[in-house]
Amino acid sequence: MIIQTINLTKRYGKLVALSGLHLNIEEGDCFGYIGPNGAGKTTTIRILATLLQPTWGEAKVCGYTVGYESRLIRPLIGYVPDFFGAYEDMVVQEYLEFFAAAYNIQGDQRKRVVGDVLELTDLAYKRDDYVDSLSRGMKQRLSVARVLLHDPKVLFLDEPASGLDPRARIEMRELLKELHRMGKTIVISSHILHELAELCTTIGIIERGELLFHGTLADIISRTRTGTTVEIKVLGRQDAATTVLQKLDAVSNVESEDGRLLVSLKHETHDFSFLARALLIAKLPLQEIKEEHVNLETAFMRLTKGIVQ
Numbered sequence: 475m476i477i478q479t480i481n482l483t484k485r486y487g488k489l490v491a492l493s494g495l496h497l498n499i500e501e502g503d504c505f506g507y508i509g510p511n512g513a514g515k516t517t518t519i520r521i522l523a524t525l526l527q528p529t530w531g532e533a534k535v536c537g538y539t540v541g542y543e544s545r546l547i548r549p550l551i552g553y554v555p556d557f558f559g560a561y562e563d564m565v566v567q568e569y570l571e572f573f574a575a576a577y578n579i580q581g582d583q584r585k586r587v588v589g590d591v592l593e594l595t596d597l598a599y600k601r602d603d604y605v606d607s608l609s610r611g612m613k614q615r616l617s618v619a620r621v622l623l624h625d626p627k628v629l630f631l632d633e634p635a636s637g638l639d640p641r642a643r644i645e646m647r648e649l650l651k652e653l654h655r656m657g658k659t660i661v662i663s664s665h666i667l668h669e670l671a672e673l674c675t676t677i678g679i680i681e682r683g684e685l686l687f688h689g690t691l692a693d694i695i696s697r698t699r700t701g702t703t704v705e706i707k708v709l710g711r712q713d714a715a716t717t718v719l720q721k722l723d724a725v726s727n728v729e730s731e732d733g734r735l736l737v738s739l740k741h742e743t744h745d746f747s748f749l750a751r752a753l754l755i756a757k758l759p760l761q762e763i764k765e766e767h768v769n770l771e772t773a774f775m776r777l778t779k780g781i782v783q
Contacts, residue, residue, distance in 0.1 A: 475498050475499070475500060475501075475534075476499060476500065476501040476503075476535070476536055476627070476628060476659050477497065477498070477499035477505075477522060477533075477534070477535055477628065477659070477661070478497070478498050478499075478532075478533070478534045479495050479496060479497040479518075479522075479531065479532065479533045479534075480496060480531055480532045480533075481494045481495070481496065481530070481531040481532070482494070482495040482496075482497070482518070482521065482528050482531035482532065482533050483495070483528060483529050483530050483531045484514075484517050484521065484526065484528050484529050484683075485529045490682075490683050491514050491517040491683055492514045492517055492518060492521075492528070492683045493682075493683040493684050494531070494684070495514075495518065495531070495680075495683075495684075495685055496685065497518075497678065497685065497688065498688075499659065499661065499676070500659075500676075501627075501659055502654075502657060502659055503659055503660075503675050503676050504650070504654045504659075504660045504662070504673055504674045504675050504676075505659075505660065505661045505662070505674060505675070505676050505677075505678060506662055506663075506664065506670035506671075506673065506674035506676070506677045506678070507519070507661060507662065507663040507664075507678050507680065508663070508664065508665070508667060508670065508677065508678070508679055508680070508770075508774060509679060509680035509681050509778070510681060510778065513680045513681050513682060513683065514680050514682075514683040514684075515632070515663040515680060516556070516632055516663065517683075518680070519553070519630045519632050519661065519663060521533050521540060522535055522540065522551075522630060522661070523551060523553040523630050524540055524541075524544040524547050524548055524551075525553070527540075527541055528540070528541070535547045535550070535551060535628060536550045536551075536627060536628065538550075549577075549624060549626075550626055550627045550628060551626050551627070551628045551629070551630060552618075552620075552621025552622060552624075552626040552628070552629045552630070553621060553629075553630045553632075554614070554617045554618055554621055554629070554630065554631045554632065554634055555617075555632050556632045556633035556634075556636050558610075558613040558614070558616075558617060561605040561606065562604065562605070562606040563604075564604070564605050565601070565602050565603060565604055565605065566592070566597060566600050566601050566602070566603055566604075566605060566608070566616060567588065567592075567601040567602065569605050569616065569620070570588045570591065570592070570616075570619060570620060570623065571584060571585075571588055573620050573623055574587055574588055574623045577623055577624040579623065579624070587623055588623070591619040591620075591622045591623055592619060594619070594622065594649075594652070595615045595616070595618055595619040595622075595649060596615065596645070596649075597612065597615055597616060597619060600612060609642070610637055610638060610642070611638045611639065611641070611642025611643075611645065611646070612642075614634055614635075614638065614642070614646060615645070615646065615649065617634075618631075618634070618646075618649060618653075622653075626658070627658070627659060628658070628659045628660075628661070629653065629658050629659070629660045629661070630661050631650075631660065631661070631662040631663070632663050633663055633664055633665070634646055634650075634662065634664070635647070635664055635666050635669065636664075636665075643666065643669065647669050647672070647673060650662065650673055651673060654673075662674070667769075667770045667771045667774060668769070668770065668771065670770065671691055671769060671770040674691070675690065676688070676689060676690055677689065677690070677691055677694055677770065679694070679774060679777055679778065681778045686777050686778065687777055691770060694770070694773045694777075695769070695770075695773055702738075702739045702743060702744050702746065702765060703736055703737065703738050703739070703765070703766040704736075704737045704739065704746045704749060704763060704764070704765055704766065705734050705735070705736060705737075705762070705763070705764050705765070705766050706719075706734065706735040706736075706737055706749065706753075706760070706762070706763050707733065707734055707735070707760075707761040707762040707763075708735070708753065708758050708759055708760055708761060709759035709761055710759070711758055711759075712730055712735065714756070714758060715735060715753060715756075715758050716728050716730065716735060718752055718753060718756045718758065719735065719737055719749065719752065719753075722748065722749070722752055723740075724739055724740050724743045724748065725737055725738070725739060725740070725749075726738045726739065726740045736766065737749060746763070746765070749763060750763050
């Protein structure tokens with residue numbers, strides 16, 4: 475277990491930012507951490523990155539305990555916050571060489587390492603540009619380049635795609651995929667759920683400081699799928715269609731949402747062709763009928779209540 479928390483709790487006076495968090499992340503995982511604003515994601519990441527001390531409980535990274543052995547953890551991790559510090563008077567090459575020197579990387583090795591991370595993050599053509607002139611997307615890639623200089627085993631990224639345009643988000647996602655293929659363990663918090671679903675091997679959902687779920691995407695979808703739900707679109711006359719469908723024995727519930735009817739079938743009813751027949755017999759114009767696709771966004775909405783601290 476490369477990351478483990480046991481009853482991890484963080485309090486700020488009466489405010490409980492984290493409450494008894496138990497989390498296990500295997501080496502090589504890409505762990506997506508999601509939850510509403512104020513749920514405790516950033517607090518968790520800052521504790522694991524040795525920037526905060528827990529009120530009580532224990533957090534271990536690479537076998538070392540946060541607090542007691544933080545100096546042994548720091549050379550093994552890289553932390554990318556959700557904001558970029560100001561370095562107006564440095565060009566990209568100088569910026570990376572400055573941090574490489576801080577990691578005690580010297581001489582020819584420093585030049586080689588800086589060149590490697592610039593190539594990996596696709597910033598080599600920006601090496602002579604001033605840091606402050608970079609777009610937000612490039613600054614985020616530069617933040618990742620910075621934390622790769624000492625070749626860490628674990629990367630913590632707090633909302634790395636926040637404020638990025640679509641192209642920059644895609645480029646960031648592809649960079650993280652490449653780092654995962656290289657064997658890095660990645661912990662990433664984000665509100666862009668469909669990208670986490672594509673990127674991450676495991677997901678954690680947190681709300682009001684409490685972990686609601688931890689597992690694979692398949693596990694979370696299985697947990698939130700309570701039965702077969704069918705999406706139906708009819709041309710007008712939704713009220714009439716609702717009345718027809720509610721009278722069918724195999725239908726447990728009908729809801730209207732965004733111009734669609736969501737029809738929940740009773741337990742173990744999977745063949746929904748009878749719905750189309752009933753609407754056609756009632757001479758209601760059927761436009762579309764399909765089984766509802768449950769994805770990470772759907773699961774997130776079903777598991778959380780939207781309550782913040």
